[in-house]
Amino acid sequence: MATMSTARERVKDEAKFTAGLRNRHLRGQIWMRFFQAAILLGLLALITLMFNVVNRVYGLTAVRDAVPVSTFSDRPLEELNASELAGILVAQLPSGGRVLVRDSLIGQENYNNNREAPLSQLIQGVTLPDDVGALTLAQLQPENTQVIFENAFTPEDMRLTIITDIVGREVLESWTWSESLFNRAAIDEKVASTADWEGAQLEWRSWLNFSFLTSRMTTVASESGVRAALLGSLLTIFLTVVVAFPLGVGTAIYLQEYSTGDHWFERLIETNIRNLAGVPSIIYGLLGLAIFVRALEGITQGRTIISAALTMALLILPVIIINAQEALRAVPPSIREASFGLGATKWQTVFRSVLPAAMPGILTGTILGMSRAIGETAPLIVIGASTFIANDPTLASRFTVLPIQIYNWTKDPREGFSEIAAATIVLLLIVLLLFNATAIILRQRFRRSLSA
Amino acid sequence: MTSMTLGSGATAIDLKHVKVFYSDKLAVDDVSIPIYKNKITAFIGPSGCGKSTVLRAINRMNDLIPGARVEGEINYHGKNLYGKEVDPVEVRRRIGMVFQKPNPFPKSIYDNVAYGPRLLGVTDKRTLDEIVERSIKGSFLWDEVKGDLKKSGLALSGGQQQRLCIARTIAIEPDVILMDEPCSALDPIATQAIEELMKELVKSYTIVIVTHNMQQAQRVSDFTAFYSIRKAEETGGQERRWGVLGEFAPTEQLFSNPKSEETERYIRGEFG
Incomplete structure (x- = not known):
């Protein structure tokens, strides 16, 4: 009975209750702050990650063309139509574009096995005029090659081939968005003074753009797509x-x-x-x-x-x-x-x-x-x-x-x-x-x- | 205590020596009562007396509980519902059920009521519309929901939900409606609405209702079955409890002139 009453007294102890209540609330506050800190830390990590990724997607890029487009066309490639683009391919590629026909339309192995076969047999899925189809690859003349390219490739394909195979575009260096914004002078200086970079062009570039989504993969980073x-x-x-x-x-x-x-x-x-x-x-x-x-x-x-x-x-x-x-x-x-x-x-x-x-x-x-x-x-x-x-x-x-x-x-x-x-x-x-x-x-x- | 002495109309369901076991443990022992056609039969008794168990045996809902087993006969149109060739799905289609807690499907009011007919293969929109309207009118809910049958059944109040569940049950035109404490989760006003509805429904259906509320049994039912609990000491000092039928009589007679002392003590509220 004695223990019973002391237990009741403890529960009813007003002074202790008042002191203890403040303590209980305080403990709750500390835990709440701790949980908030955990969330903040997570957010910080996420923001850092996102910044790090997005930072690389925009920025200045130094690009150099081995054979600038201006040397063979007075207009930019985007403005040319299919037959003009095909014309450039025929004129600028080695052996009048025959190699491109062999590699991308016939296939090296296929050609080695059927050297004397007419093109109409070798090239699948492309409609060729009858007189062109009857020729073998060796007999192909530039004007005939142009017809084949026009029929087989889209203008986009041809533009890409011109850039990779004729222009030889090369990304020399690219800078992140923050570097490009805050360190512009050093970048200009480097582009101007590096001996190997003669003819390099500095341009703002967003690596994630519409043509990145729609283009095919190439060996040149600036032209490649996903x-x-x-x-x-x-x-x-x-x-x-x-x-x-x-x-x-x-x-x-x-x-x-x-x-x-x-x-x-x-x-x-x-x-x-x-x-x-x-x-x-x-x-x-x-x-x-x-x-x-x-x-x-x-x-x-x-x-x-x-x-x-x-x-x-x-x-x-x-x-x-x-x-x-x-x-x-x-x-x-x-x-x-x-x-x-x-x-x-x-x-x-x-x-x-x-x-x-x-x-x-x-x-x-x-x-x-x-x-x-x-x-x-x-x-x-x-x-x-x-x-x-x-x-x-x-x-x-x-x-x-x-x-x-x-x-x-x-x-x-x-x-x-x-x-x-x-x-x-x-x-x-x-x-x-x-x-x-x-x-x-x-x-x-x-x-x-x-x-x- | 046989139908002869009570001298009333046709029997819809006849329970004969029904025993229910849960995994070999006796839950209800030897219940024999008739359920009269187009009458309301109330099951009353203290908690754990097995009144819900007997109710759920009538439409074979106990089949869903693993280990549950029923002995004896429950005859419906002269056929034992626990016969070998009887499909419980057919039993439940003829003997519908309304549960203790309103349990509308998480679907629209319309889809709730059309659920049963659709199970039976009714797909014609006009037929369904007609069934839905008639059923909701039949459960006195029409005036409250007619403008908004697309609203979720869960958006209704408790009493409305229970009336929706009743509409859902009568949509498949059962013979018998079993109600397992349908008002225990409802306020007095909603309870009154359900009781009035039951009095209307009994004109076309046979109703069995389990209730904790003796006044409710007195107000709505024609016959009352009182269940009580038997106890026995098992070896090892454990107590075994099971339910038995205490008394079955016309409601007025049972409440005014109970035959057993136990019934009298229960209806006087001495235990519950």
């Missing part, structure tokens, strides 16, 4: 989601709604899915290499976007399954009861009530998986993504994706390539944001249709 990598990324991610979403959601539905979880085998599967989510991505690359590239080569055609997407699908399946299961579990049992109570079958209940109610959560998981897949590099290196793809990829062609290009260009020591790597990073982030924004809008629409 078209193939961008298309490769989009195709890969699209196919990945098309494969992983139904498989993942289906698995989650089975595990959550049908399996009782009592059988040892079901428990084994659940545990393993959780473990698979933590497996390093390069392991998935090896798996993809063994299964999709090698064993299933007949279906996937080897190192193609199909193989890449299937590997990525495996990689994000655990993420989708776990999140979908979580979302299904969060659907209140009362909704299932209501549906069964109205005479719904199990499948009707799942498909018409549970799945729609779980959809926002399922989409969240898919966003997470997609974001992971779009930035993955390691598994694609293992399954053999290429680093130089000039033509637009198809599902069954060799391919490259944005992160592979970033990886590849970052380690390229030539001037200008770290800048296009930075531009690609910004592009990758924009693509990622666009994807996420779309998925979030979808999710919100679902959520709005569900709640009040």
Whole structure:
């Protein structure tokens, strides 16, 4: 009884309460400041990173043309039409452009095997006038070559070939945005005084521009684009989601709604899915290499976007399954009861009530998986993504994706390539944001249709 | 306590020696009562007496609980609902249910009511419109929601949600409607609206209602079944509890002149 009353006295002690209350509030304040500091630190790191990347995307660039355009054309290349551009190619390229016909239209190997064949047989997919088609490559005259170029190339292609093969444009050095702004005098001085740089032109340049998105890759950084990598990324991610979403959601539905979880085998599967989510991505690359590239080569055609997407699908399946299961579990049992109570079958209940109610959560998981897949590099290196793809990829062609290009260009020591790597990073982030924004809008629409 | 002595109309459902087990533990022992057609039968009794368990046995909702098992017979149109060839989906389509907590689907009012007909394969827009309107009118909700059937069912008040759930149930034209404490989550005004609705619905449907509220049972029901609890000491000092049927009679008779002392003590409010 004595201890009881002292305990009550302690609880009722007003002086101690007043003193203690201040202390309790103070402790809460300190923790709150600590959490704020953590967020500030994170923001600071993010801003530094973004600045570092964006800083490289804009700035001054010193470019030199070995043979300036003015030596063979009195107007800039952008203003010339197709036949004028073809004319320049024929006039300026060695052996009247025949080498270009052989290398880019016929193919070296193809030509070596069929030297005497007429051009109409050797060049596929280009319509040639009958008299030109009947000629062999050796018989080709400049005026005929011009017709071939006009029919086979777009003006953009020809302009690029002129710049790389005739003009020989070279990026001498490029400066970051901050250097360009605050250190202009030193840059001017360097351009003027460096002995090797005679004829160099200093210009403001945004490395991330529209033609960067639409042009093909070339060996000159200033003219190179990410078209193939961008298309490769989009195709890969699209196919990945098309494969992983139904498989993942289906698995989650089975595990959550049908399996009782009592059988040892079901428990084994659940545990393993959780473990698979933590497996390093390069392991998935090896798996993809063994299964999709090698064993299933007949279906996937080897190192193609199909193989890449299937590997990525495996990689994000655990993420989708776990999140979908979580979302299904969060659907209140009362909704299932209501549906069964109205005479719904199990499948009707799942498909018409549970799945729609779980959809926002399922989409969240898919966003997470997609974001992971779009930035993955390691598994694609293992399954053999290429680093130089000039033509637009198809599902069954060799391919490259944005992160592979970033990886590849970052380690390229030539001037200008770290800048296009930075531009690609910004592009990758924009693509990622666009994807996420779309998925979030979808999710919100679902959520709005569900709640009040 | 048989239908003979009560001398009323046709029986819709006949429970005979019904026992319910949850993973081999007896939950309700030996319940035999008739449910009369177009009457309201109330199940009352203290917490844990198994009245909801019996109710959920009638439309085989207990099947959804792993380990639940029913012995005895529940005859409906002369057919045992627990017979081998009976599909629980068909049972639930004929014997609808309204739950304790209003549980509209997270869908529009229209889609909530059209849910049942759509399960049955009705897709024609005009037919659905007609069913939805008739059902919502039938649950006295029409005047409150008619302008805005696209609004989410969750945006309604508790009482409106429960009437929406009733509309949803009558949309599939069941024979029997089971109501598991339909007013326990509602305020007195909403409760009154549901009670009036029940009196209207009983003209076309047979209703069984579980309630904690004895006044409610007296106000709305024609027959009342009182359930009570039996206890037994098990080896190891643990207590085992299960529900039994205490008394079944016309409501007026049960409340004015209960046969057993236990019923009398319960309706006087001595335990609950």
